[in-house]
Amino acid sequence: MHYVALENDAEAVRRLLAAGADPDAEDMHRFRPLHMAAQQNAAEAALALLEAGADVDAANRHGNTALFVAVFNCRGDGRLITLLREHGADPFARNAHGQTPVGLARLIANHPVAAFFDDLPD
Structure with a gap:
């Protein structure tokens, strides 16, 4: 699931979900497929995960949520930031270093x- 999310293959995400894959499966660093989608600005895969009930505010081992990862990696394209916020992502969620x-x-x-x-206020 992580790899197809990283590749923004929403069709493969849906196929894996239909076969019983967990949209919140964690790797050894507690990265979930939604983190991977956020890393590559893969909005279509992220939407498929969110529609399947992926936890929008799940944190990896550094305490970073998908929204934090999306901000860090957006390269000026805010589609994923907007999508995550529309699905209730907490812009004030603190990571392990106190950053939001x-x-x-x-x-x-x-x-x-x-x-x-x-x-949002400062």
Whole structure:
């Protein structure tokens, strides 16, 4: 599941889910398929996972949620940030170092990234 999410293969994600795969399966670092989709800005795979009930705020071993990973890796494309926020991702979820997705967006000081959190207080 992790690899097809990484490749943004939403059809394969759905096929694996239909065969009984767990949308929240963890690897040894507690990364879930949604983290992998966020890493590659794979919005279609992420949507399939979210529709299957993937935990939008699950944290990996560093305490990073998929939203944090999406902010870090968005490269100016906020589709995944928007998708995760629309599905209730917590922009204030603190990782193991006390950083939040919204804090990271503002720390990066990249206007296209920070703009996805303009509706939130400092």
